[in-house]
Amino acid sequence: MRIAHIADLHLGFRAYHRLTPRGVNVREADVAAAFQQAVGEVVALRPDVVLVAGDVFHTVRPSNTAIAAAFRQFSVLAERLPGVPVVLIAGNHDSPRSADTGNILTLFREIEGIVVVAEDAETVRLPGLEASVLCLPHNVLARSEALPALEPDPTVRTNLLMLHGTVAGATAEEKIRYVSEYGGVAVEDTVLGPERWDYVALGHYHIATELTPNMWYAGGIERTSTNIWAEAEGEKGWLLFDTETRRADFHPVATRAVLDLPRFSARGLTAAEVDERIQAAVEAVPGGIEAKILRLVVSDLPRVVARELNHRRIRDYKAEALHFHLDARPPEIRRVVGSGAPLRRQTLAEQVESYLSKHYTPTQEGVRRETLVALARRYLEQAGEGAEAEG
Numbered sequence: 001m002r003i004a005h006i007a008d009l010h011l012g013f014r015a016y017h018r019l020t021p022r023g024v025n026v027r028e029a030d031v032a033a034a035f036q037q038a039v040g041e042v043v044a045l046r047p048d049v050v051l052v053a054g055d056v057f058h059t060v061r062p063s064n065t066a067i068a069a070a071f072r073q074f075s076v077l078a079e080r081l082p083g084v085p086v087v088l089i090a091g092n093h094d095s096p097r098s099a100d101t102g103n104i105l106t107l108f109r110e111i112e113g114i115v116v117v118a119e120d121a122e123t124v125r126l127p128g129l130e131a132s133v134l135c136l137p138h139n140v141l142a143r144s145e146a147l148p149a150l151e152p153d154p155t156v157r158t159n160l161l162m163l164h165g166t167v168a169g170a171t172a173e174e175k176i177r178y179v180s181e182y183g184g185v186a187v188e189d190t191v192l193g194p195e196r197w198d199y200v201a202l203g204h205y206h207i208a209t210e211l212t213p214n215m216w217y218a219g220g221i222e223r224t225s226t227n228i229w230a231e232a233e234g235e236k237g238w239l240l241f242d243t244e245t246r247r248a249d250f251h252p253v254a255t256r257a258v259l260d261l262p263r264f265s266a267r268g269l270t271a272a273e274v275d276e277r278i279q280a281a282v283e284a285v286p287g288g289i290e291a292k293i294l295r296l297v298v299s300d301l302p303r304v305v306a307r308e309l310n311h312r313r314i315r316d317y318k319a320e321a322l323h324f325h326l327d328a329r330p331p332e333i334r335r336v337v338g339s340g341a342p343l344r345r346q347t348l349a350e351q352v353e354s355y356l357s358k359h360y361t362p363t364q365e366g367v368r369r370e371t372l373v374a375l376a377r378r379y380l381e382q383a384g385e386g387a388e389a390e391g
Contacts, residue, residue: 001158004042005239007053007203008220009035012066016323032069034221034253038238039073043080053203054091054164078113090118090137091164092183121148132156136163141185164203198243213246223258232260263297271308295325349380
């Protein structure tokens with residue numbers, strides 16, 4: 001069986017406030033174009049089944065433009081691949097916290113051949129293929145109660161497992177480079193038991209990654225992560241897995257260029273010298289920076305030097321590129337004692353306690369210094385807890 005595995009479409013993703021001639025956010029149009037391209041390639045390769053492993057949309061309330069783009073492309077899959085089932089599950093981005101709110105993905109049940117699993121664990125049987133897909137959308141994993149039994153169907157020839165979440169365990173920790181998206185629920189690989197399945201299709205991690213020969217993250221089709229710079233290198237796309245050969249072929253999708261330029265330190269440099277380094281980094285970009293997304297980190301850049309940079313030229317870079325981010329980072333403050341050994345900076349709580357204990361003079365009689373310090377410590381702890389709750 002040949003399986004097309006797509007995940008993390010994030011239709012409706014927006015960034016940078018640039019619009020197309022039709023008034024659509026440029027990055028939203030990029031993501032829609034990437035999905036259209038992926039659908040065209042899937043149709044051309046004619047797999048036996050299409051699995052979409054969650055995060056179809058970037059938000060639980062996507063724009064009309066994003067909904068229309070998704071409906072159009074899922075309709076293309078259904079029309080041009082008659083008899084080929086398309087099974088999709090909800091990820092954390094397109095799963096409302098309240099079931100009463102309803103899930104936008106259920107709209108696609110109106111398309112013949114599209115199966116949507118949005119809330120509960122469900123085994124989707126594919127009788128024409130003698131196969132079944134156990135689907136675990138985000139909300140199933142997010143519930144406090146234990147997971148349902150993850151057992152293959154003994155009545156079929158091919159058993160598939162699809163879920164949207166973070167696979168935990170020694171193998172995953174070794175292969176997953178960083179947290180591309182927060183909000184995913186962790187599931188131990190020992191619970192999944194990939195050796196019991198013909199294929200495990202994963203969604204949530206945005207870089208195509210093999211955890212075992214038959215368990216893969218397909219990765220995203222565009223760069224929509226919180227930290228796109230960590231994904232600047234490498235291609236985006238989808239997977240075609242063959243259960244007989246146990247081989248996964250990655251099919252890249254053309255995307256807008258995202259470049260994290262080589263960073264440099266401005267320590268000891270004048271403003272003119274920093275300008276020259278910035279200009280050299282930009283001019284070294286193959287094909288120029290037009291319509292690209294770029295970042296240049298300049299560390300150890302004092303404010304007085306940053307103010308004297310050629311900001312007119314920097315504005316020109318920002319106008320030419322889709323997005324040019326000059327990430328200017330000031331020198332790290334390091335305090336030293338007479339011997340030159342670096343000292344750790346005090347925390348806010350330590351500074352307050354030191355001031356109240358040694359330098360503060362009470363304005364009224366009867367103020368006990370130790371009680372004042374204890375109160376200050378408690379108020380700071382409460383303030384920190386409130387900030388975490390709001391975050």
